[in-house]
Amino acid sequence: MIESLIFANASQVVTCAGPARARRGSELGDAGVLADAAVAVEGDRIAAVGRLGDLRARFKSAREIDCRRGVLAPGLVDSHTHGIFGRPRYDEQELRAAGMDYMEIARRGGGIHASVRDLRQRDGDELFALAKPRLERLASFGTTTVEVKSGYGLTLDDELKTLRVIARLQRELPLRIVPTFLGAHEIPLEYRESAARRREYVDLVINEMIPAVASERLAKFADVFCETGVYTVDESRAILSAARNAGLLLKLHADELTSSGGAELAASLGAVSADHLAAISDVGIDALAHGSTVATLLPGTMLFLGKTKHAPARRLIEAGVPVALATDFNPGTSPTPNLPLVLTLGVSQLHLSVAEALLAATVNGAAAVGLADSVGQITEGFSADLALFDVQDVRAVPYWYGDNRCVATFVRGKPCHTSDLGIF
Amino acid sequence: MIESLIFANASQVVTCAGPARARRGSELGDAGVLADAAVAVEGDRIAAVGRLGDLRARFKSAREIDCRRGVLAPGLVDSHTHGIFGRPRYDEQELRAAGMDYMEIARRGGGIHASVRDLRQRDGDELFALAKPRLERLASFGTTTVEVKSGYGLTLDDELKTLRVIARLQRELPLRIVPTFLGAHEIPLEYRESAARRREYVDLVINEMIPAVASERLAKFADVFCETGVYTVDESRAILSAARNAGLLLKLHADELTSSGGAELAASLGAVSADHLAAISDVGIDALAHGSTVATLLPGTMLFLGKTKHAPARRLIEAGVPVALATDFNPGTSPTPNLPLVLTLGVSQLHLSVAEALLAATVNGAAAVGLADSVGQITEGFSADLALFDVQDVRAVPYWYGDNRCVATFVRGKPCHTSDLGIF
Numbered sequence: 079m080i081e082s083l084i085f086a087n088a089s090q091v092v093t094c095a096g097p098a099r100a101r102r103g104s105e106l107g108d109a110g111v112l113a114d115a116a117v118a119v120e121g122d123r124i125a126a127v128g129r130l131g132d133l134r135a136r137f138k139s140a141r142e143i144d145c146r147r148g149v150l151a152p153g154l155v156d157s158h159t160h161g162i163f164g165r166p167r168y169d170e171q172e173l174r175a176a177g178m179d180y181m182e183i184a185r186r187g188g189g190i191h192a193s194v195r196d197l198r199q200r201d202g203d204e205l206f207a208l209a210k211p212r213l214e215r216l217a218s219f220g221t222t223t224v225e226v227k228s229g230y231g232l233t234l235d236d237e238l239k240t241l242r243v244i245a246r247l248q249r250e251l252p253l254r255i256v257p258t259f260l261g262a263h264e265i266p267l268e269y270r271e272s273a274a275r276r277r278e279y280v281d282l283v284i285n286e287m288i289p290a291v292a293s294e295r296l297a298k299f300a301d302v303f304c305e306t307g308v309y310t311v312d313e314s315r316a317i318l319s320a321a322r323n324a325g326l327l328l329k330l331h332a333d334e335l336t337s338s339g340g341a342e343l344a345a346s347l348g349a350v351s352a353d354h355l356a357a358i359s360d361v362g363i364d365a366l367a368h369g370s371t372v373a374t375l376l377p378g379t380m381l382f383l384g385k386t387k388h389a390p391a392r393r394l395i396e397a398g399v400p401v402a403l404a405t406d407f408n409p410g411t412s413p414t415p416n417l418p419l420v421l422t423l424g425v426s427q428l429h430l431s432v433a434e435a436l437l438a439a440t441v442n443g444a445a446a447v448g449l450a451d452s453v454g455q456i457t458e459g460f461s462a463d464l465a466l467f468d469v470q471d472v473r474a475v476p477y478w479y480g481d482n483r484c485v486a487t488f489v490r491g492k493p494c495h496t497s498d499l500g501i502f
Numbered sequence: 503m504i505e506s507l508i509f510a511n512a513s514q515v516v517t518c519a520g521p522a523r524a525r526r527g528s529e530l531g532d533a534g535v536l537a538d539a540a541v542a543v544e545g546d547r548i549a550a551v552g553r554l555g556d557l558r559a560r561f562k563s564a565r566e567i568d569c570r571r572g573v574l575a576p577g578l579v580d581s582h583t584h585g586i587f588g589r590p591r592y593d594e595q596e597l598r599a600a601g602m603d604y605m606e607i608a609r610r611g612g613g614i615h616a617s618v619r620d621l622r623q624r625d626g627d628e629l630f631a632l633a634k635p636r637l638e639r640l641a642s643f644g645t646t647t648v649e650v651k652s653g654y655g656l657t658l659d660d661e662l663k664t665l666r667v668i669a670r671l672q673r674e675l676p677l678r679i680v681p682t683f684l685g686a687h688e689i690p691l692e693y694r695e696s697a698a699r700r701r702e703y704v705d706l707v708i709n710e711m712i713p714a715v716a717s718e719r720l721a722k723f724a725d726v727f728c729e730t731g732v733y734t735v736d737e738s739r740a741i742l743s744a745a746r747n748a749g750l751l752l753k754l755h756a757d758e759l760t761s762s763g764g765a766e767l768a769a770s771l772g773a774v775s776a777d778h779l780a781a782i783s784d785v786g787i788d789a790l791a792h793g794s795t796v797a798t799l800l801p802g803t804m805l806f807l808g809k810t811k812h813a814p815a816r817r818l819i820e821a822g823v824p825v826a827l828a829t830d831f832n833p834g835t836s837p838t839p840n841l842p843l844v845l846t847l848g849v850s851q852l853h854l855s856v857a858e859a860l861l862a863a864t865v866n867g868a869a870a871v872g873l874a875d876s877v878g879q880i881t882e883g884f885s886a887d888l889a890l891f892d893v894q895d896v897r898a899v900p901y902w903y904g905d906n907r908c909v910a911t912f913v914r915g916k917p918c919h920t921s922d923l924g925i926f
Contacts, residue, residue: 104600168897172856175849176528215905382903384850386810416904419843425599426808432596473592479806480840480904481639 082140122490153222153463155443160408164196220465220484229263241296259297345369377423391428462491506564546914577646577887579867584832588620644908653687665720683721716748769793815852886915
């Protein structure tokens with residue numbers, strides 16, 4: 079028998095219901111804020127949104143969950159993380175404060191290279207044990223879907239090891255996890271002595287890694303770090319084209335620090351998302367506006383790097399580009415588990431309205447991970463992925479910045495995270 | 503009989519011990535990081551810092567508290583908050599995102615005026631009930647001492663009402679609370695029709711409010727918002743001089759948005775702290791360098807306001823000025839309870855080292871509230887105000903930004919906040 083639940087007594091139900099892409103909203107109501115609604119769940123699906131009395135009459139055997147005047151929202155979607163890593167990179171935080179640039183740290187063998195050296199020395203069990211509590215912390219802030227990339231292995235075996243850890247996390251955690259293959263996260267140090275060696279690594283990604291990842295069905299997406307000093311546009315195109323041919327959907331780290339044509343490439347390949355975009359050009363904005371790629375913005379990264387430049391979120395939205403917000407959770411440039419804080423940054427640094435920030439971390443985040451039809455909305459038929467916050471007004475979530483007001487999440491109708499074990 | 507405690511099994515004890523002003527540190531060790539130390543407490547005081555075996559031999563009847571390989575630090579000192587207010591100002595968050603400036607919002611009767619209208623309508627019990635859980639949230643992030651200002655009353659009765667709420671919080675919460683009278687937070691709307699009316703309000707602050715506050719011993723400090731469009735330097739000087747004569751110590755909101763000579767005034771009056779300083783001039787830095795005033799920096803406020811300009815923290819430190827970091831917790835421009843996040847901003851936005859950021863929220867924060875001799879350090883004879891974080895390296899506290907890694911705090915040797923009731 080399928081279990082039925084009714085989420086009752088919320089002060090607001092924020093549905094985010096509606097078309098799943100290019101959602102924007104100058105008014106809070108554009109996020110679908112209902113003051114007197116309850117939500118019925120049957121099994122793993124949302125069965126109805128309506129008045130409590132009506133739902134009680136319709137779902138007679140349902141168990142009621144008292145939302146205690148809190149805000150019930152779609153579980154948040156964190157569509158860009160690098161959640162599998164070994165040691166935190168505390169040292170680089172100090173180096174940057176002392177004035178050393180991110181790319182200079184990388185040139186000295188730090189940055190991604192430091193995490194690569196570290197991850198290669200650890201086995202899958204160790205990586206699983208490190209990643210599990212980290213992803214649970216992300217969940218504790220209201221996130222129910224998280225995209226997780228590989229990319230600190232950069233050998234066939236180490237990339238597969240990472241993706242198998244992600245697969246194990248998918249099986250063992252209630253959190254919904256979307257795996258991405260990012261073998262082209264950096265040019266490994268051992269492939270840097272010549273252009274020929276560099277080409278060898280690109281060939282390794284294309285001819286060995288992608289086929290292995292695809293045949294083991296270890297990733298839904300492939301991604302490349304396209305940036306001056308990392309992968310060129312041509313290399314990125316070659317890798318993503320191979321990934322697409324192997325049946326993977328595409329993402330691209332594009333125009334983070336310099337404008338190198340990444341957004342244009344993402345649009346031309348029909349990538350599901352182009353991510354970062356702090357340095358996107360006018361041509362890049364235009365390319366995204368004429369395609370269907372989601373712009374995933376990561377203002378926490380710019381904050382943690384101490385940069386004042388941010389992605390032109392308003393211009394993207396005004397051009398009709400769907401904007402998602404994500405943490406970029408990673409050990410070097412954005413070690414935050416707090417997606418609501420990224421919503422705050424969306425409002426304060428990127429000038430989104432609260433409704434736009436909410437849509438960016440729900441329906442548009444879902445679109446950025448290819449799940450627009452099943453998560454990110456409180457809509458009949460969608461997965462019962464929900465987050466409950468102990469505030470009476472959804473605007474409070476980005477407002478009390480740096481706090482955690484999430485008290486419970488549900489994924490597929492089952493409890494995922496609860497901060498207050500007395501509640502349910 | 504006095505109870506003795508030994509805090510055992512910390513992976514690090516961060517003492518921040520040493521002279522209480524102008525503390526800086528380019529190395530983590532400058533914050534006093536001990537890898538193999540325990541801390542003994544007798545009654546409300548720190549009795550000793552040393553090896554566990556030695557402390558066990560010396561304090562035979564002590565109860566041991568297992569720090570579980572966490573980091574034990576001085577309880578954090580949040581030396582600048584406006585913690586007594588009514589409704590949160592969600593609406594202004596949206597107005598700013600849409601491009602309206604902070605001072606423009608104030609000119610339209612929003613900003614501080616909105617909180618004044620709101621607070622005047624509430625009685626003390628209501629304000630107490632609102633403030634208590636808010637201050638408890640600050641405590642949950644590791645804060646054990648919090649300065650709390652009045653300033654949303656702006657009538658004699660409403661300022662006294664606010665300060666009595668603070669006094670009740672002092673009595674009823676374990677948190678250490680330092681009260682500040684800020685009757686000169688704004689020119690009330692009803693005193694704005696003429697220069698004469700404006701002068702009447704300044705006279706009211708000087709001739710009625712300050713004497714009443716002093717005679718009822720409701721505040722340790724007096725503060726003024728000295729800023730273009732708010733109080734002039736001359737008005738600020740008159741008010742603070744009267745406060746000093748009445749026995750109050752001085753603080754000043756100085757040079758937040760424009761450079762108006764606030765820092766110079768604070769130094770010339772021997773103020774204990776000058777706060778904000780994002781627009782401090784070279785002359786102002788020089789004045790602070792030749793005085794004894796603590797520079798309290800509030801980078802969270804600049805973040806939440808969406809401004810990219812920050813106080814010149816490095817130049818202040820290099821000039822020998824003691825720098826403190828605080829949340830500025832308030833309903834309009836900085837609604838964060840998360841002081842560790844402000845440490846992150848100290849590193850990422852102000853270019854402090856981690857040691858400097860820690861000292862800024864412990865010993866220098868204590869100096870900013872006139873408690874440098876009793877709190878902010880794990881030093882024999884200091885108050886047993888402690889914070890325990892569930893990380894193995896103190897650098898993790900500002901690193902995992904937006905998270906809350908504090909699991910317990912103690913004030914005067916007694917539990918103040920615990921996140922995990924199973925621990926103690």
